[in-house]
Amino acid sequence: MIYLAVLAFGVTLGLPIAVIFASTAQGKATSTALEGIARQPEATSQIQTAMIIGLALIESLVIYSLLMFFLLMGKLPDSVSDVEKLIKAEATVQTHEN
Amino acid sequence: MKIKKTRYRSLLLTVTFFFVVAAHPLSAAEDSHRTWLKPISDLPLLKDLQSATWHQPDLIPNTYFVVLILIVLFSLATRNLKRLPDSKGQTLLELFTASIINFFGDILGDHGKKYVWFPGSFFIFILSLNYLGLIPGLQAPTADLNTTLALGVTALIGVHIIAIKENGVVGYLKHFIGDPWWLGPLMFPLHIVGELARAGSLAIRLFGNIYGEETVIFQLTLLGLGIWFPTQFPMLFFGLFGGFLQAFVFSLLTSIYIVTFLEHGDEHGAEAHH
Numbered sequence: 462m463i464y465l466a467v468l469a470f471g472v473t474l475g476l477p478i479a480v481i482f483a484s485t486a487q488g489k490a491t492s493t494a495l496e497g498i499a500r501q502p503e504a505t506s507q508i509q510t511a512m513i514i515g516l517a518l519i520e521s522l523v524i525y526s527l528l529m530f531f532l533l534m535g536k537l538p539d540s541v542s543d544v545e546k547l548i549k550a551e552a553t554v555q556t557h558e559n
Numbered sequence: 560m561k562i563k564k565t566r567y568r569s570l571l572l573t574v575t576f577f578f579v580v581a582a583h584p585l586s587a588a589e590d591s592h593r594t595w596l597k598p599i600s601d602l603p604l605l606k607d608l609q610s611a612t613w614h615q616p617d618l619i620p621n622t623y624f625v626v627l628i629l630i631v632l633f634s635l636a637t638r639n640l641k642r643l644p645d646s647k648g649q650t651l652l653e654l655f656t657a658s659i660i661n662f663f664g665d666i667l668g669d670h671g672k673k674y675v676w677f678p679g680s681f682f683i684f685i686l687s688l689n690y691l692g693l694i695p696g697l698q699a700p701t702a703d704l705n706t707t708l709a710l711g712v713t714a715l716i717g718v719h720i721i722a723i724k725e726n727g728v729v730g731y732l733k734h735f736i737g738d739p740w741w742l743g744p745l746m747f748p749l750h751i752v753g754e755l756a757r758a759g760s761l762a763i764r765l766f767g768n769i770y771g772e773e774t775v776i777f778q779l780t781l782l783g784l785g786i787w788f789p790t791q792f793p794m795l796f797f798g799l800f801g802g803f804l805q806a807f808v809f810s811l812l813t814s815i816y817i818v819t820f821l822e823h824g825d826e827h828g829a830e831a832h833h
Contacts, residue, residue: 517808521760524767 462548465538472533479526483519490515581695582780582789591775595696596620613703613770622700625687659683666814669822674721678810678817681714685765685809689802693795694774699802702773704766711762714755714813722820734820757816761809768805773796 494512498505538544592614599620600609609616636652641692642790644649644650659682663675685701700706723731738748776798783790 512803514808514811516766517804521764521767524764524771525760527767527771528763 462551464530465547468533468536472530476523476526476530477531479523481504483523486519490519531539563783577789577792578787581791582696582783582787584693592698593617594621594698598623610705613705615698615700615703615760617698617699618706621691622688622706623817624822625684626689629687635663638680646776649817663810663814666811667818668821670725670815671817675815677717678814679709679720681808681813684812685806686803689769689806690799692769692776692833693749693798693802697811699769699773699804701765703772707762707766707769710765711758712808714761714816715758718813718816718820719754731820757812761812768801772801 490512492506494515497508537546562572563739565571568800593615596617599605600617601833602620605619608619610618613623617691636648639646640649644653659679660675663678663682664672667675687704688701691697692702701710719731726734735750736743737750779791779794780789
C-alpha cells in the first residue's frame with residue numbers, strides 16, 4: 462500500500478516540478494531577449510531566432526518528464542476496487558508469512 | 560462543382576468544412592484511433608504491421624501518404640522551370656527553397672554549404688509529417704516514437720558520415736579523443752554516449768511535442784462529437800505553430816551538429832584567400 466501511495470505521488474508530482482523550473486528558466490531567457498531587443502531593435506530577428514531555439518531546448522526537458530509520466534501512468538490501478546483487491550492480497554500474503 | 564462567387568464564399572466554405580467534416584465522428588476516429596486510410600492498412604500484407612503502442616495502427620499508410628503527396632506536389636511544381644519565373648507556382652517554390660538554403664547555409668558556413676540539403680530535407684519532411692495531424696481524419700506519423708527514433712538515428716548517422724567525409728577517419732577519431740590526448744580513454748566513451756544522447760534527445764523532443772498536441776486535439780474533438788461542434792479548432796492553430804517549431808528545431812540542431820564536426824575546415828579557407 463505504501464508502494465501505491467508513493468507511486469501516486471511520484472506520477473503526479475514529477476511533471477509539475479519540472480514545469481516549475483522550466484518556466485522560470487524560460488521566463489529568464491525571454492526577459493533577457495526582450496532587453497536585448499529594446500537596446501538594439503535592428504537585431505530583432507537574430508535575437509528572436511536565438512530565443513526560440515533556447516525556449517525549444519528548455520521545453521524538451523519538460524517533454525522528457527512528460528514521457529516518464531506516460532510510461533508510469535500505466536502502472537496505476539484502474540479503480541478503487543482494484544486498490545482494495547491489492548490491499549487484501551497483500552494482507553493475505555502477510556498472514557501466510559506470520 | 561463551382562460555387563458561385565457570392566460575398567463571403569470562402570468564409571462560408573471554411574465554416575461548413577469545419578462543422579461538417581472536422582466535427583464528424585469519423586474524423587475523431589474514437590473507435591481505436593483509425594484514420595480514413597484504414598482500408599489500405601487492413602490489406603493482408605500490412606495487417607501484421609499494425610501496432611497499438613502509441614495509438615496509431617495506420618502509421619505506415621499515413622507516412623507513405625505524405626511521401627506520395629510530397630512527390631506529386633514537387634514534381635508538378637518543377638515541370639516547366641524558367642530562368643526568370645513568371646508563374647506563381649515557381650515563384651513561391653523559389654521563395655520557399657531559397658529561404659531554407661540561405662538559412663541553413665548561414666549556419667553551416669562556407670565549408671558546410673554543400674551539405675545544406677541534409678537539414679533542409681529533414682525540415683520539409685518533418686514539417687509535412689507534423690502537419691498531417693491537423694487534417695481531420697488523419698494522424699501525424701511523428702506522434703509515434705518509432706518514426707521519430709528512425710529520424711533521429713538517420714540524422715545521427717548522416718552527421719557522422721559527413722564528419723568522416725570532411726575530416727577523414729583519423730581526424731574523426733581525434734575529435735572523439737578531445738584536447739589533452741592523455742585523457743583520451745576517459746573522453747572517448749563520454750563522447751560516444753553524448754552522440755547517442757543527441758540522437759535520443761532529437762527523437763524524444765519531436766515525439767513528445769507532437770504526441771501531446773495530437774492527444775489534446777483528440778480529447779477536444781471527443782468533447783464536441785455529440786453536438787457536431789468543432790471544439791478542436793483553436794488547438795489546430797497551436798498545432799500549426801508547434802509543428803513548424805519542432806521541425807525547425809530538429810533540422811537546426813542537425814546542422815549545428817554538422818558544424819561541430821566541421822570546425823577544422825575554416826582556417827584552410829581563410830589561408831587560401833590570402
